[in-house]
Amino acid sequence: MTLADPGLARPNAPLPNRYGAMCTEVYDLDKPPGSLPDVPFWIDRLAGTGGPVLEAGVGTGRLLVPLLEAGFQVEGFDRSADMLAVCAGHCAARGLSPALRQARFQDFAYDRSFAAILVPVGTFNLIDDFGEALGVLRRFFDHLAPGGRLMIDLLPPGFLANERPDIRTWTTPSGDLLRIEGRAVDIDLVRQRRVTHDRYERWREGRLVESELEVMAFRIWGLKEFEMALAMAGFVQISVGADHQSGKRPGRSSRILNFEALRPA
Ligand SMILES: C[S@@+](CC[C@H](N)C(=O)[O-])C[C@H]1O[C@@H](n2cnc3c(N)ncnc32)[C@H](O)[C@@H]1O
Structure with a gap:
């Protein structure tokens, strides 16, 4: 598709x-x-x-x-x-x-x-x-x-100003470690808009084998x-x-x- x-x-x-x-x-x-x-x-x-x-x-x-x-x-x-x-x-x-x-x-x-x-x-x-x-x-x-x-x-509304980093991990069925590290990079109180960078990582046997960046943009009402x-x-x-x-x-x-x-x- x-x-x-x-x-x-x-x-x-x-x-x-x-x-x-x-x-x-x-x-x-x-x-x-x-x-x-x-x-x-x-x-x-x-x-x-x-x-x-x-x-x-x-x-x-x-x-x-x-x-x-x-x-x-x-x-x-x-x-x-x-x-x-x-x-x-x-x-x-x-x-x-x-x-x-x-x-x-x-x-x-x-x-x-x-x-x-x-x-x-x-x-x-x-x-x-x-x-x-x-x-x-x-x-x-x-x-x-x-x-x-x-x-x-x-x-x-409280979500807009939240600056706490989001760090979490998961284990896939095949044993890979998936990790996210998300950080607010822009909090615009006037436009009520929050942007975070979420870095996704795949770790296998102690090595980083894949990563992806998600830019997340929210408007809070x-x-x-x-x-x-x-x-x-x-x-x-x-x-x-x-x-x-x-x-x-x-x-x-x-x-x-x-x-x-x-x-x-
Ligand atoms: C937080 S997930 C929610 C998924 C599902 N509704 C649930 O309750 O688990 C948000 C979803 O919105 C979709 N999405 C984000 N922006 C979109 C857009 N502009 N048009 C259509 N879908 C969008 C994403 O691809 C994602 O699947």
Whole structure:
């Protein structure tokens, strides 16, 4: 699968939020299908959804697979060919065959509408430009059936100024040591944008045999700011919860904000 992407016109400049091969391998080792505590929350929230569901930025199928296994009619798109290939493999191994396609938030297009669109785990924060993000919200609106629901999880504001390095390791089934060292290299409080450099390394018998750089760019939203952005895109009945717990209001220690909004019938 190939996709024209403006970033690829500059071959030596890493495309932000690329989710390349090593990043995909680590994502899948760290968060295999069904992992993370949000799965029951999504199953609960989608109960009774009468129609197809779209997961935008479906990744490796971490959430898609358990949703399909729970009987929901879900499909997905993602920009990363590496993430999609892993997703397709997980689905095939379980006899599942959802529609998956390579596309970007900024220009995905379907010729039908969905009963719900999901964007879990802070993926929407990867749209690091304000204007582009507003355009994506309008695109989500246009792809929902009247009465359809948009559900987006956002990283909390505290993430913007977090300067703590992220150093973690994993062991692959063949015994390689995978290591990530992530550092914030730019924190722009005015544009609410944070850039990190994540260096992925593969160590075998004490030698570094492979490394990859992922440049990650996030835009962090204020709670009221995002409610207004949803309203500007035409959404109504906007609500926000926290930490995937039913009825929990966002507060100082919230780890994730759970927005839901409706396209009017
Ligand atoms: C944090 S992962 C989430 C994957 C999955 N939704 C989950 O819950 O595990 C973010 C995903 O967004 C995708 N992504 C990043 N920027 C994108 C863009 N502009 N258009 C489409 N997908 C994008 C990445 O390739 C990656 O698979």
